Amino acid sequence: MKLGFAMPHLMRLKATSQPWEAMVTGAEQTKLIQWAEKLGFEMVAVPEHHAIPQKHVELSGPHYFSAFTAMAYFAGATQTMRVNSCISILPVQHPIITAKALSTMDWLASGRVTVTFAVGWLEDEFAALGVDFHKRGRMAEEYIQAIIALWTQASPQFDGEFVSFKDLAFEPKCVQKPHLPIWFGGDAEAVLKRTARYASGWWPFLTKPEQIAEKIEFIKSQPDYNGQLTDIFYGFATSRVGEGHVPQSDPKARPGMTKQAIIDRLSWLKEQGVTWSSVPIPALVNIEAYYDYSQWLAEEIMPAVK
Incomplete structure (x- = not known):
């Protein structure tokens, strides 16, 4: 089991965020990520929304980064x-x-980039961006094919309903071959089938942890399965967030659990097929306390679950 680092103030989700996290600045996040790397955390993952409609702010919060930036x-x-x-x-x-943003990033970072794509769920956000929400599944299917073509073909070409191109030069290519790892996030059957075709990782959201193994088997049973599924990320606190970001109560995912309870939960998730997780931030008063907690995780939890 590999552990990702739970970075404070990537979003202000009602279900999981604490007031002090909103005070964490970009400069403090920079110091934190360097600290986390020294401790042995292996990945940081960035949530993305481009704009939050006012009616969703109470649950979702207004604060999200552009993921690639x-x-x-x-x-x-x-x-x-x-x-x-x-x-x-x-x-x-x-x-x-x-494709250009991600291959540039992978090239500059010497091959340390993974991307988790999803089709999106917030219809008003699509409306603000001028994208047809009801065509998003077909668009996602076509876009991932086009992106892979750009990353892998010497002279990329693609002809589809939503995007077409030919006679192009496209560099830099990804450092990682044949391209950087693609994961898909989400739980719908269409997402699982898309994961089977194109991805090496899956990030469930609304799937109950007891159903993860079953969903993994579904992915691998598809007739066009690419044989590459190696990574499943299920954050410890995922089950505390429901559809539409409505808070959920899950005593098995509460923050601040004991060492043994955390180890037992992570070990159980591993048995379900999970390869990556993250431990939620417990009730703390400031960022200084989080430095201490993250060090405790590195010293007490990491060695027990690796």
Whole structure:
């Protein structure tokens, strides 16, 4: 089991955030990510929304980064840690722009980038961006094919309903071959089938942890399964967030659990097929206390679950 680092103030989600986290600045996040790397945390993942409709702010909060911008910054501040998105909304940006941002990042970071794509769920956000929410699944399917073509073909070409190109030069290519790892986030059957076709990782959200093994088997049973599924990320606190970011109560995912309870939970998740997780931030008063807690995780939890 590998542990990702729970960075404070990537969002202000009602279900999981604490008041002190909103005071954490970008400069403090830079110091934290370098601290986390020294402790042995292996990845940081950045949530993404481009705009939050006012009616969703109470639950979702207003604060989200552009995932690729933040990922590139964290990659530049570190030397060994992987960066990922959780998630990047695939249909809202032209796939050439997406492919270029990610391959540039992977090239500059010497091959430390993973991306987790999803189709998105916030219809009003799509409306603000001028993207048809009801076509997002078809767009995602086409966009991922186009992105892979750009990353892997010497002279990329693609002809689809939503995007077409030919006679292009596209560099830099990804450092990682055949391209940087692609994961998909989400729980719908279409997402699982897309994961089977194109991805090496899956990030469930609304799937109950007891159903993860079953969903993994579904992915691997698809007739066009690519045989590459190696990574499953299930954050410790994921089950505290429901559909629409509504807070949920889950005593098995509460923050501040004892050492043995955390180890037991992570070990159980590993038995379900989970390969990556993160431990939620417990009730703390400030960022200084989080330095102490993250060090405790590195010294007491990491060695027991690796």
